[in-house]
Amino acid sequence: MAPSIAPVALDAMGGDHAPVATVQGAIDAARKGQAIILVGPEERVRAELDRQRASWNLPVQVRHAPEIVGMDDHPGQAMRRKKQNSIRVALEMVRDGEASAAVSAGNSGAVMAGAMMVLGCAGDVMRPAILSVLPAAKGRSVMLDAGANVDCKPIHLVQFALMGEVYSRRVLGVSRPRVALLANGEEASKGTALTRAAAAALARSGLRFQGYCEGRDLLGGDVDVVVTDGFTGNVALKTMEGTAQALAVMMKEALHRTLPARLGGALVKNAIDEIRRRVDWREIGGAPLLGVDGVAVIAHGASDRRAVANAVARAADGARASCTGEIGEAAAQASVLLDMERDEEESTVGKGRRKASEA
Secondary structure, eight states, X not given: OOOOOOOEEEETTOSTTTTHXXXXXXXXXXXXXXXXXXXXXXXXXXXXXXXXXXXXXSSEEEEEOOBOOOTTSOHHHHHHHOTTBHHHHHHHHHHTTSOXXXXXXXXXXXXXXXXXXXXXXXXXXXXXXXXXXXXXXXSOEEXXXXXXXXSOOHHHHHHHHHHHHHHHXXXXXXXXXXXXXXXXXXSTTOSOHHHHHHHHHHTTSSSXXXXXXXXXXXXXXXXXXXXXXXXXXXXXXXXXXXXXXXXXXXXXXXXXXXXXXXHHHHHTXXXXXXXXXXXXXXXXXXXXXXXXXXXXXXXXXXOOHHHHHHHHHHXXXXXXXXXXXXXXXXXXXXXXXXXXXXXXHHHHHHHHHHHHHHO
């Protein structure tokens, strides 16, 4: 039996289809036993609950938050000026122990800014990262950063690797996660100065470090934790999402083109539906913001009821794992690993100079 946790605070006003989809997703999650606190303008949220004919005995509460952060709002300014916005109130409930996790499909920049302001970083984490669960051919892979940090230094990538390893092990149940850096080739000579410095440090980390992996390896399942900067990670994630959508359209057209194709499609319908389900971003639900001092999950802006319910489930899994402290402790190793790399480089240079002078 899963351990009991405090309710999940769900931003009722976040996303393109709020509050309809968020309330529907909350109801679906509550029917599975997960306690929910819907955060938003109370009158609007309760009206939607009534419209959805939510049963009075479901574990769903409402917390009044009169202000809303729009998708066009500046994240930092919105957090500072709109003190009672639904994102901030949900995060404050996590900080104060009223909720085990916060979920929002709203302005992702505002969620990140709010999490930094309200929750702060866990332990020695320098920059939180967005972790995305990938629909791998075998097992479940994760990639970070998926968009929080466009410009990174080696210490950030090393911390991402250490944090991602903890999440994969503690939340996804991978006994000894395989970790790799995303690059333009598997050879050690590939990559950039950034990835080469991070790779040298991670080789000393004690992690099951595999070196570099390529874009074609992201969905194979041979790597459990893929590490990259937020710019590259976000481009890769959106490319995979677009590819899956394009393939679905092309497959549908091909299977309806001729009578034999339609008959064949009917025979393999169940298999096709299973593939669609596995690559559907709605099944993944949301992306944890790893490295903040609490559990916060960013859901897709286009989330429907299924995506919202799955985002709540992902947040609850993270809360039950209770690994925020371990993530903070793991991140502390990064500076030590990079210092070891610098010391070795300086030692190698010193030896070279001595040999040159002796010659």
